[in-house]
Amino acid sequence: MREVLTANNLSYTYETGKKKVEALKGLSFAVNDGEIFGFIGPNGAGKTTTIKLLLGILISQKGELSVLGKSPTLPEARKSVGYMPEIANYYRYLTPVELLTMYGDIFGIEKKLLKARINELLRLVDLEKESDRIMGTFSKGMMQKVSFAQALVNDPDLLILDEPSSGLDPVARKNMREVIKSLRDKDKTVFFSSHELSEVELVSDRIGILNRGELLAVGPVEDLLGEKEEGQTLESYFLNMIEREI
Amino acid sequence: MKAIWAIASVMMRELVRKKDFYILLIFLLALLGFLSSQSFFNVEGISRYIKDFGYSLVTLFSFIIAVTFTAKQMPGELESKTIYPLLAKPVSRHTIILGKFLGGVVISSISFVLFYGIFCIFQWIGGTGNSFMLLGQGFLFGILFLCLVCAIAMFLSNIMTLGANITLSVLLYIMISGFADSVRDSVLFSKGITSVLGGIFYYLIPHFEFYDLRIRITHSWDPLPGWIVVAVALYTCIYCFVLIYFAGLIFRRKRL
Ligand SMILES: Nc1ncnc2c1ncn2[C@@H]1O[C@H](COP(=O)(O)OP(=O)(O)OP(=O)(O)O)[C@@H](O)[C@H]1O
Numbered sequence A: 001m002r003e004v005l006t007a008n009n010l011s012y013t014y015e016t017g018k019k020k021v022e023a024l025k026g027l028s029f030a031v032n033d034g035e036i037f038g039f040i041g042p043n044g045a046g047k048t049t050t051i052k053l054l055l056g057i058l059i060s061q062k063g064e065l066s067v068l069g070k071s072p073t074l075p076e077a078r079k080s081v082g083y084m085p086e087i088a089n090y091y092r093y094l095t096p097v098e099l100l101t102m103y104g105d106i107f108g109i110e111k112k113l114l115k116a117r118i119n120e121l122l123r124l125v126d127l128e129k130e131s132d133r134i135m136g137t138f139s140k141g142m143m144q145k146v147s148f149a150q151a152l153v154n155d156p157d158l159l160i161l162d163e164p165s166s167g168l169d170p171v172a173r174k175n176m177r178e179v180i181k182s183l184r185d186k187d188k189t190v191f192f193s194s195h196e197l198s199e200v201e202l203v204s205d206r207i208g209i210l211n212r213g214e215l216l217a218v219g220p221v222e223d224l225l226g227e228k229e230e231g232q233t234l235e236s237y238f239l240n241m242i243e244r245e246i
Numbered sequence B: 001m002k003a004i005w006a007i008a009s010v011m012m013r014e015l016v017r018k019k020d021f022y023i024l025l026i027f028l029l030a031l032l033g034f035l036s037s038q039s040f041f042n043v044e045g046i047s048r049y050i051k052d053f054g055y056s057l058v059t060l061f062s063f064i065i066a067v068t069f070t071a072k073q074m075p076g077e078l079e080s081k082t083i084y085p086l087l088a089k090p091v092s093r094h095t096i097i098l099g100k101f102l103g104g105v106v107i108s109s110i111s112f113v114l115f116y117g118i119f120c121i122f123q124w125i126g127g128t129g130n131s132f133m134l135l136g137q138g139f140l141f142g143i144l145f146l147c148l149v150c151a152i153a154m155f156l157s158n159i160m161t162l163g164a165n166i167t168l169s170v171l172l173y174i175m176i177s178g179f180a181d182s183v184r185d186s187v188l189f190s191k192g193i194t195s196v197l198g199g200i201f202y203y204l205i206p207h208f209e210f211y212d213l214r215i216r217i218t219h220s221w222d223p224l225p226g227w228i229v230v231a232v233a234l235y236t237c238i239y240c241f242v243l244i245y246f247a248g249l250i251f252r253r254k255r256l
């Protein structure tokens, strides 16, 4: 099995003036080809920081990182990567079609193919009717749907999602889960962060539990739960784990 | 290249869908319309005045579009967090800066084409048109001027706030178009270290006055010799290249 994503002793410290925040302290993990990896942790654990490092938005001060076999600081490393940010905010004077066209052009996707893919994606996220409306009037959930669609515009091999289901209603959530699962069938890799534990349990093959910049555990959902008594949910496991740390 | 253009073309939609441009357009039409209505009543010297005033207005309005739109691009991306999905695409930070700069140049040029076109039409109606050669040079210099303005605004937007950037851009424009000649003269007549420092200062400032053909157009003088046009074009290219290159370097080092 090929490793799509590897982090080795990854660290990151934010420096604002004299204050230093050690957001990540020597993280090591690997995500395999075709796997859905759930990255869970409480607020401020360092999930978004890890994701920004994976995308080359931040540059790691210590440790190694490889995304699809390349260093994330190279633009080419992102050719087959899709990203859905934590905060879904897009150019409010554009329509979803225009936004997806712009991103598709940046990826250098051929015109006809791009047009067909955009139609397909907007159908997928149930925004067909709003496809030509300016996004300035969109609700939070609609923006989130646009955000999900734009992450798929290049038909990525690796999809990185930062809290993808926040702001979505139950139907849209289920819809997104279905899409994520269907990606596994196409041999795509998904790396997503969340604090919705029930959500993570439903779709992930493996999970990593992050707390205060340290990985507490990595493994298949069943294995992590297997260590504990029968009937325990990920929720209680997670809370136990973090309490023990504190 | 396609990526640069994709980033730039989004700004054109911004121009079309925001009010700023239309307000300036209506304002220009009203002012020029009012002035030329005066010429029908044969007010002495009004046609020359229209040329003088009209040319200044066209330059000023395109300058406003160039500065405001270009200056707000990077702060806007950072504030609205649209920069993150953009940075996650396979583009370097230099490409983003270049795309935004090009977008600023394209939209201010589109505005300029419209404004300048209106200005030429008013001249033609007034029967006081200039030679095509001179109007063509005025047009080319206008575009080059806007390139320089956009490059400065883009560079400054990476090192200061939006308000400071616009204020400094406007100040530079006013000071240099007004006083560059006095600076040159005082450098020429100064001695020692002041002469050296003044010389460096004079050569480094963006020479907006190079692009100003107002007097030439107002008095319908001969067009500029070709070598001056080429020299000014070269000057603009080098100045813009350096500014955009350093803007990219600064943006690359920025922690986001
Ligand atoms: N730009 C920044 N400057 C300084 N500190 C930061 C910055 N961004 C994040 N941090 C700090 O780094 C730590 C990790 O933050 P991060 O955003 O990665 O957490 P997270 O796991 O994504 O949390 P959440 O679930 O709330 O999104 C936090 O302590 C946070 O305060």
Ligand SMILES: [Mg+2]
Pocket: A047, A048, A049, A086, A162
């Ligand atoms: Mg986060």
